[in-house]
Amino acid sequence: MRRVAIVAPEKALRESLVRIAEAGCVEIDLAGDGGPDIRGPAATRLTQLRAEPAHPALGEAPPDLDALEREGRTDLLAGEAELEERLGSAVRHGAVAALAGWCPEAEVGATAARIAGAGGALVPLRAPRGVDPPTLLTGADAVPPGPAATTVRRSFTPLVTTYGTVPYADLDPTMAAGIVYVVMFGLMFGDAGHGLLLVAVALLLRAGRPRRVAALRPLWPFVAGAGLTATLAGVAYGEFFGPTGVLPVLWLEPLEEPMRLLAVAVGLGAVLLAIAYAAGIVNRWREGGPSAALYATTGIAGAALYLGLAIVAGCVWLGLALYGVVGAVIAAVGLALAGVGLFATTAGGPGGAVQTGIQLFDAVVRIGSNVVSFARLAAFGLTHAALGAIVWDGTTALAGRGPVAVVAAVLVFLLGNALAFCLEALVAGVQALRLEFYELFSRLFEGEGRPFRPWHLPVEHGPGSATAAGPPTAAGAVRQGPAREEKS
Template identity: 90%
Template structure:
């Protein structure tokens, strides 16, 4: 992200800003001085109409505001109001005006070339001290056609933005967060039949069906990934609409080996926590330098405490004294570093020491509880398998009781699987999200950034005779198709 200045002669400023709005890749700083609300001419007319504003649109040429008000063109008035707000925020020196803002590095050249045709210039500036640039995640999608996001990355982005805005200095966790989520979901929703149904739902979303949920179409890769993970887990469990025997057990049968599944879930959680600590160290270093990375409970200090406690757990599990000694030493170093960092944030004295001790105790307890929390991957996987077994047992029990029993068996199978699918999809989705946010993201992020909000408005272009008939014709001809413009 680059700090930029939009510089133009006063008479070329409007056209330059119209081109900026059409490009939609520059966030312009507004005055926002906290003074009185001085409304522009377009905003005043828009308020007088007392109508619900339509989607703002800009006219390529200055329109006749009186004509727009008479015709109730709230869309053009709203667009002009936004333009007036930015014109009013410009700094002027003689015949030259300038505005500051932010633009993604990759878009600076193209945007500069775009406004050069209007007589303006886009000049890169140094980032001011103490100000973090706004964040635009790699997979984020804006209304501007200048930004394109790959479908998979774009579908994963809501996972991160729902939690908060990633600080500009931090790593972009979009892809990693999406992959981890679908893996955890798959372990809890492990059934090949149900997973394939979820893939089918994803394909319907991709096709825009049903229309009432067409707004969810960008999420189809996310849903497909979750369904594929669930199908693969079902193949490993030997589950296809329950323990129907259609698939052989390739790894383990959840209801027969619950402890093995539990150990695998906790082991996976331990690995994910270690990765989260590694990413947290990088983020703390990029945010505040070596000291911030060293003393933070989500940095090196916290990682050392975690690894030390993991080694102590290895001693308890394996009975090897060496693990206990090494683990205790590493954990002590981590506690000491974390204690220094925590004490520095207090008011000092005995009160600060007590506060630090409580926070250190909480850090130790949280590590243990967070690792154990991943046991829910196994618990809800067992729940799904148990519900599938109940439905299948009921189906097979009814199937041997004549024609009526066969019909009843089919109804039980369909209704039971529908209920299991709906209930477990909801539970697994919520629990995977909880693990992502509380156990993992809490170690990645300590603060929150500010999202990049480029100014983007559609612009109505006029061609042919309508372009030369004055501002009233502009007001009347905007938003017409090419054929109607030629008629005008």
């Protein structure tokens, strides 16, 4: 993200801003809080119409505001009102005006060339101290960060943006978060039949069906990934619409080996927490340098405490006293570093020492509770298997007792699986989200960034008009700017 200035002669400023709006890749700083203090003729007329404005748009040339008011063109009046707000925010020196803002690095050259034809210039600036740039997200309506912005990546974006906007300096966890989520979902929703149904739902979303949920179409790779991992887990469990015997057990049968499944779930959680600590160290270093990374409970200090406690737990499990001593030393170093960092944030004195002690105790307890929390992967996997077994037992108990009983068996099988599918999909989805937010994201992020909000309006081109972006369009046609997506 680059800090930029839009510089243009006063007479060329409007056309330059129109081209900026059409490109849709520059966030322009507004005077004050960007509120209604800067009101021009277009904003006044829009208020007088007392009508809900349509989606704002701009005309290529300065419009006749009286004519727009008579025609009820609230869309163009709203667009002109936004333009007036930015014109009023410009800093003027003689015949030259300038506005500051942010633009993605990859878009600076193209945007500069675009407004050069109008007589303006896009000048890169040094970022001001103490001001974090806005974060470019991977969504549907912002500037793409580059080739990595795939369809799969965009479908995972809501996992991160629902939690908050990633600070500009932090790592982008979108892909990793999506992969971890679908793996955890699959372990809890392990049934090959149900997983294939979820894949079918994803294909329907991709086709835009049903139309009432067409807005969810970009999420189809996310749903397909969850269905695929559930299918693979079901194959490993030998579950196909319950323990029907259609598939052999390739790994373990959840209801027969619950402790083994529990151990795997907790072990997976321990690995994921270690990865979260590693990412937290990188984020703290990028946010505040080596000292911030060293003393933070989500940085090196917290990671050392976690590693030490993990070694101690392994010593208890394996019965090796030497490893217990090593783990205790590492944990003590982590506690000491974390204590220094926490005490520095207090007012000092006895009160600060007490507060630090409580926070250190909480940090130790949280590590244990967070690891154990991943046991829910096994618990809800067992619940899914148990529901499938109940439905299958009811189906087989009714089968073979006459035509009426066969019909009843079919109904039990269909309705029971439908209920299990809906209930377990909801539960597994919520629990995977909870694990990601509370156990993992809480170690990655300590603050929240600000999303990049580029100014983007469609522009109406008159007959024979042309812009730096391409040939003229038909009279009165609205030409949209390039499709955009956002990075987290």
